[in-house]
Amino acid sequence: MSCILVTGGAGFIGANFVLDWLARPDADAVINVDKLTYAGNRHSLALLDGDPRHRFVQADIGDRAAMDDLLARYRPRAVVHFAAESHVDRSIHGPAAFVDTNIVGTFTLLEAVRACWQALPDAARADFRFLHVSTDEVFGSLSATDAPFGETTAYAPNSPYSASKAASDHLVRAWHHTYGLPVVTTNCSNNYGPYQFPEKLIPLMIARALAGESLPVYGDGQNVRDWLYVGDHCAAIRTVLAAGRIGETYNVGGWNEKTNIDVVHALCDSLDALLPRDDGTSYRAQIRYVKDRPGHDRRYAIDARKIERELGWRPAETFESGLRKTIAWYLDNQPWVRDVMSGAYRHWMGLQYAA
Known part of the structure; x- marks a missing residue:
């Protein structure tokens, strides 16, 4: 059976992509590789239980022997590379994991894929693709009047996370230009949607609002991000994998620039309508600047x-x-939320927002 290999397929975007991909009856099978760190969750893939087109493998992309074995066993026609440490706050507290996974892990995966690709028959080698999923954070910061990031914007990463992703982008580009590996890279804006771990802004605010806790907003709340619904991102990745030009990068955005405080206000207003507080006041009363x-x-x-x-x-x-x-998804899936908000998660929240 024709298949693709997806790394990080139990994480937020990866799991959404795998679910979206296999929603089509004629889809290639998916070999889903995930290390299952704190942000990887097998429960996000529960809808695929019993589906013979989905094979889950717990493995680290930094384990060369494991990657060689999987690639030799399944001979995927494409690799879609999501696996990454992805939270800026965590990268500030512990950058080593970001270097290990995003840089060394991507290098190890590229070398394993290169060896597999070079051994393929001519036709399969010509059709093969390596799609690297990256972020707009590699481009640095814009002023209020700067033009948006384009594909040729110079890299200027400002956090350990974005620096590690920038390095991985450069590795992918180099493996194409040096070895001919047929790669395509996407750089996306802030994703949101189902199955997102509640350390990121939108699921964090939903979880804390429903728990009656404060809604911590950094600084003056005026930091601006472009917001991309994860289902749209999955559709973009599918499109780039099918028709993107080899060696090119494609920016994927939602055309939705919002300040953080505007996002939190909109979320509070929606919760006011869907699930009003017992005291009749707005969830906005829980907002605290930190x-x-x-x-x-x-x-x-x-x-x-x-x-x-x-x-x-x-x-x-x-x-x-x-x-x-x-x-609506978070309100309808509270058992999933409770499951991921473990003791380790509560310890992290105490560390991050103690002040």
Whole structure:
């Protein structure tokens, strides 16, 4: 059976992609490789239990022997590389894991894939693709009047996380230009949607609002991000994998620039309508401004015209429609939320927001 190999397929974006991919009856099988760190969750893939097209393997992309074995055994026609440490706050507290996974892990995976690809028959080698999923944070910070990030914007990462992702992007580019590996890279803006670990802004605020806890907003709340619904991102990755030009990068954005405080206000207003507080006041009353994190980039914005012009992709969701779907999912899936909010998660929240 034809298959693709997905790394990090039990994480937030990876799990959404695998679920979206296998929702089609004619889809290639998926070999799903995930180390299952704190952010990887097998429960996110429960809908695929019993599906013979989904093979889950717990393994580390930094384990060369494991990667060689999987690639030799399944001979995927493509590798979609999500696996990464991805939270800026965690990278500030512990950058070593980000170097190990995002840089060394990507290097190890590239070397294993290169060896497998070079051994393929000519036709299979020509059809093979390595799709590297990256972030807009590699481009650094914008002022309020700067043009959005384009594919040729110079890299200027400002956090251990974004620096490690920038390094992985450079490795992928080099393996194409030096060895001919057929790669495509995507750089996406802030994702949100179902199955996101509640350390990121939107699921964090939903969880804390429902628990009656404070809603911590960094600094003055005016940091700007472009918001991309995860289902739209999955559609973009599918499109790039099918038709993206080898060696190219494609920015994937939602055309939804919002300040952090505007996002939190919109979330509170939606919860007010869907699940009012017992005292009748708005969830906005729970908002608290907290000390800004070190090196907090002021603004990210994505120019996603290239992927629309070349491949015809454009996001289907507005921020408002995507947020409604996201809140509804979290309200309907509280057992999943409770399961991931373990003692380790509570310890992390105490460390991050103690001040």
